[in-house]
Amino acid sequence: MTATVYSLTAIVFMAMVTFLLGYVGSRKANTTPDFLVARRAIPASRNAAAISGEYLSAASFLGVAGLVLKDGVDALWYPVGFTAGYLALLLFVAAPLRRSGAYTLPDFAEARLGSVNVRHFSTFFVVCIGVLYLVPQLQSAGLTLTTITRLPAWLGGLVVTAIVVVNVLGGGMRAITLVQAFQYWGKLFAIAAPTFVLFVVFLASPNRATQPLSDEGVVRFPQAETITVAEQVVKVRVDEPLRLRVSGQINGRDADGPVFWGRGVYELSPGTTMEFTAGSPVPVVEGSPTTNEAWSRPQTGGISELVRTYSLIFATFLGTMGLPHVLVRFYTNPDGKAARRTALHVLYLLGLFYLFPTVLGVLSKLYLPQLLVNGKTDAAVLMLPETMLPNLGGQILGAIVAAGAFAAFLSTSSGLVVSVAGVVSTDILPGKVRDFRWATVFTGAVAIALAVALPRSDASLTVAMSFALAASTFCPLLVLGIWWRGLTWVGAVCGLVVGGGLVISAQVVSVVSSYTGRWAPAFITQPALITVPVAFAIMIVVSKGTRRRVPADVSQILLRLHAPDPLGFIRDRDVARFGTAEEKARMAEGKRRGAGRAR
Known part of the structure; x- marks a missing residue:
């Protein structure tokens, strides 16, 4: 308390x-x-x-x-x-x-x-x-x-x-x-x-730790533990058989008392309570390393983990x-x-x-x-x-x-x-x-x-999906828009729609998967390896096919983006749209000075 x-x-x-x-x-x-x-x-x-x-x-x-x-x-x-x-x-x-x-x-x-x-x-x-x-x-x-x-x-x-x-x-x-x-x-x-x-x-107090991280054995409980599954279904993997007491549902079946778990994956319903004795191996959430040796080494999950x-x-x-x-x-x-x-x-x-x-x-x-x-x-x-x-x-x-x-x-x-x-x-x-x-x-x-x-x-996994959406939409728009004069609005829209649409579709599939057994593969849960190159390619290819849509003032725009600040080419669009009459007058005066310096 x-x-x-x-x-x-x-x-x-x-x-x-x-x-x-x-x-x-x-x-x-x-x-x-x-x-x-x-x-x-x-x-x-x-x-x-x-x-x-x-x-x-x-x-x-x-x-x-x-x-x-x-x-x-x-x-x-x-x-x-x-x-x-x-x-x-x-x-x-x-x-x-x-x-x-x-x-x-x-x-x-x-x-x-x-x-x-x-x-x-x-x-x-x-x-x-x-x-x-x-x-x-x-x-x-x-x-x-x-x-x-x-x-x-x-x-x-x-x-x-x-x-x-x-x-x-x-x-x-x-x-x-x-x-x-x-x-x-x-x-x-x-x-x-x-x-x-x-x-x-x-x-x-190093003796309070479970095991050294170099130990190749499974993770074990240092003391007796009682654990309750909260609001979502959890799948755990067991690599070393163990005995425990369970009150709740395992794989959709009721359990109330001692149970034996062999090697395999077990689905635990919300509200299920488990009682482990000290020294029992720890079942881990499916997809996580089950041994200290695997936990401390990179890329032990094969090709799918490498892609992810x-x-x-x-x-x-x-x-x-x-x-x-x-x-x-x-x-x-x-x-x-x-x-x-x-x-x-x-x-x-x-x-x-x-x-x-x-x-x-x-x-x-x-x-x-x-x-x-x-x-x-x-x-x-x-x-x-x-x-x-x-x-x-x-x-x-x-x-x-x-x-x-x-x-x-x-x-x-x-x-x-x-x-x-x-x-x-x-x-x-x-x-x-x-x-x-x-x-x-x-x-x-x-x-x-x-x-x-x-x-x-996991918060990091959800946020990583946000990063994937940003990388597949605005990253190519900004990089190509700033550094390539050939980008057109048609190419930009197509790239945004295709790149963003693929990521949003993957997110929808991931949510459905979370309700139906988490069956989605790695490239669905984190699709940026596919969607980012696709978005860049779509913007470039479509822009090349719509060359006539390149803005007529593209050279002036790129000059503003890359010219050193002291030359005075910056034009704050918020002032132009929302500023007071005095602010707009100051901006117009700055524009005249910048044009004079450029000449």
Whole structure:
């Protein structure tokens, strides 16, 4: 009970600080450019912290450690990919995107290709990516609240949605920038401090571990455990026979008492309770390594696992370049040079953060093998402090972790809501401040409804699908639009439809598979290895077949994207559309000066 009070107190404190910083940031937000791009006045260092704050989502704070626990070294591609994607963004996208003067991704597509049609299709995929990314944040918030208090999972998602919507209503991008920058440092402390303390505890008491990771034997329970399957059907694999007591359903049949499990796969219905004795081998979720030796070696799953790994690399390395809630933050920089410097700072900040959940994942393998049975590996970071330190110190560390987890949900959800609401308000609604606020409420309502209705899966896996959608749509659009003059709006639309359609179809099949026995193959659950090359090829081939559709002013547009900032070619389209008469006059004066320098 005391641990619950500490954790709830830490969460309430984080919520109050979020409200306070949101209020401070929103005091001067009263125009559409304030809500969309914070008047493009965010310094590089603060913007980098804000980007890192919103980028480090539930998949990073909880999911990475959970995947390391479940999949071993193969899971390290997630933090590597999540970070390395910013290198590609730094080299190819950040500065030209800011120089385009756009305020949303659909606005960039229209400015580059001169077509309203490509803008409409871009709007659709921005909403899809945003909602698909937002759902696991809300589901993970529910998991966190349930783990701490045993309250219903939907309540955590509802609390996060309410806080985010109120903050975004107050000031949009301008309100959440300070919040996200603070929350990065809050999350870094909340993951780093427990990691240091728990690692010292591990070094001081190595005999509490189950087995050395070099041991080729199966994973075993260090002590007697009672485990209950939660709200979803779980399939576990047994490689070494064992005896246990079961109350519930196994493979659809009732069981109540001692049972014997031989080698094979067993389907456990929700509510099934299992009692294991100390030293019993640990059944693991199907698809995960069953031995320590396999867990500590990469690529033990054969060709299908290799395909999945390369597909994950495509999704994470290239998907970062197409995430709307990340790219919209580069519009807030004063110029292209600041955008490039921001991307470089983000690389440092993310690289530092991802060291810690990886260590916690390894420790969870030793201290929390029961999570491999019920599939709730995302809860490892939340449960590890009290498992390793069953005293006041563990309770305090658990409260710090809980506050950091809620900071992750709040910051990422804020960025997603702003990006989706910005696109909806400017491309579907007239684009006034009140339209942005209505779009914010609508986005929050849709997201929480889907979070409650859809089955929960590993946060990193769901987010990786969002990366696959971004990599298969906006990555080719941005790379070709910035670096190839031959791209046409027809080619761009065809590439968006084919690449995005394939990923969405794969996601639908994956959801159906999760309800009917998880039969979907690896290239369906992570399709980027196929969909990204297809999207690039479609855009190139169709553009070559529609050469006459190349914008007449393509040379002028590309000059604006690549010319050094001091030449003054940047034209901020948000000012042109939503700015005051005074701002438009200043922009016209700057345009005349830039034309004079160019001559």
